[in-house]
Amino acid sequence: MLHLRMIVPPDRTEEAVRLIESTVGTTHVVVLPGAAREPAGDLVMCDVAREAVDELLHGMRELRIDQDGSIAVENIDFSLSTRADAAEEEAPGEAADAVIWEQLSGATHEESTLTITYCAFMILATMIAACGVVLDNAILIVGAMAVGPEFGPLAGVCTAVVQRAPKLAVRSLIALVVGFAAAIVATTVFSLGMDALDLFSKSQLDADRPNTSFIWQPDPFSFVVAILAGIAGVLSLTSSKSGALVGVAISVTTVPAGANAAVALSYGDFGQMWGSVEQLGLNLFGIMLAGVLTLYAQKALWRTQRGQWTRPSKR
Incomplete structure (x- = not known):
């Protein structure tokens, strides 16, 4: 699993969250309105299976989150979560075969x-x-x-x-x-x-x-x-x-x-x-x-x- 931490302009938060929730292999979605100061915006976090992250990043870039906010991706070395296990099972393909082009x-x-x-x-x-x-x-x-x-x-x-x-x-x-x-x-x-x-x-x-x-x-x-x-x-x-x-x-x-x-x-x-x-x-x-x-x-x-x-x- 990978962890995404994003600063999202408030006018695009709902759309970003909708994209996360519609992407297979995502879970643990957290939204903290107004938490970000520089740049100002909402802090949106989620965990995503490696197989699904490239598609999600592509969608976020189409929303220009990378230009008007920020997108950070981190590896999760260890996670205890039934929901995370289910998200990885839902994601298509195998993690080892996935290419994160970004x-x-x-x-x-x-x-x-x-x-x-x-x-x-x-x-x-x-x-x-x-x-x-x-x-x-x-x-x-x-x-x-x-x-x-x-x-x-x-x-x-x-x-x-x-x-x-x-x-x-x-x-x-x-x-x-x-x-x-x-x-x-x-x-x-x-x-x-x-x-x-x-x-x-x-x-x-x-x-x-x-x-x-x-x-x-x-x-x-x-x-x-x-x-x-x-x-x-x-x-x-x-x-x-x-x-x-x-x-x-x-x-x-x-x-x-x-x-x-x-x-x-x-x-x-x-x-x-x-x-x-x-x-x-x-x-x-x-x-x-x-x-x-x-x-x-x-x-x-x-x-x-x-x-x-x-x-x-x-x-």
Whole structure:
């Protein structure tokens, strides 16, 4: 269950309450007239099943509650209520399958914004991966994958395509391109510095490297893994299974490919550099393609499951 707390202009309170009561999966409706001071209005609260919240939020936005008042959504970690149990049973579909599009758009907007922190994580992750590449150390490669924040902008692009939000798409693409460009440039300088300290060498880069040579040698499996990871990543976001994102991060060769390209560039090995760039592009394209198709599939499936579920108003 989710908890909605809204500040509603008094002239729209009755309509908002009517909408809540006519939405399947809602309960525990509370109205406190005149309780809100900034902005002024009535405080309206209710609990709603996850499956029904997207429809309810859409209705509230049509009433312009988000513009003239406010809408806050909170998770309910634990609830003891027979009525809440009944509301969840009434709601169509399963909670785990429901996509809250407003929440997804908000989350991807935040994660896909180009910030100093985002760039710092990208640079640090790529530098860690560079150490893993030169030392042929799989543990460092996995660690770098987990640190990399690139899935946020990738998810932003997918959401923007499905939701037809060009501003989010541009913002996400800028974060993705600038983040990787900054990371590769910084890691190239880092590699040159490590070489000057005799900590990196070209012979290490040219060695067999059985644990990491796949990074600059893309093959069909690279695309297959990217597709599967894109599906898993989007499902983890839309179902709030955020723990799965770690598995997604360490299953695709994005940050390591950028790192290998940077180290190869520092030594003038353009063969490895272009192979790494191809690997990077293949993984990014595969993740975005799978993410877009997954969101479209979820949208169609949920629309089919939900149908036109409504219940008579209590008024």
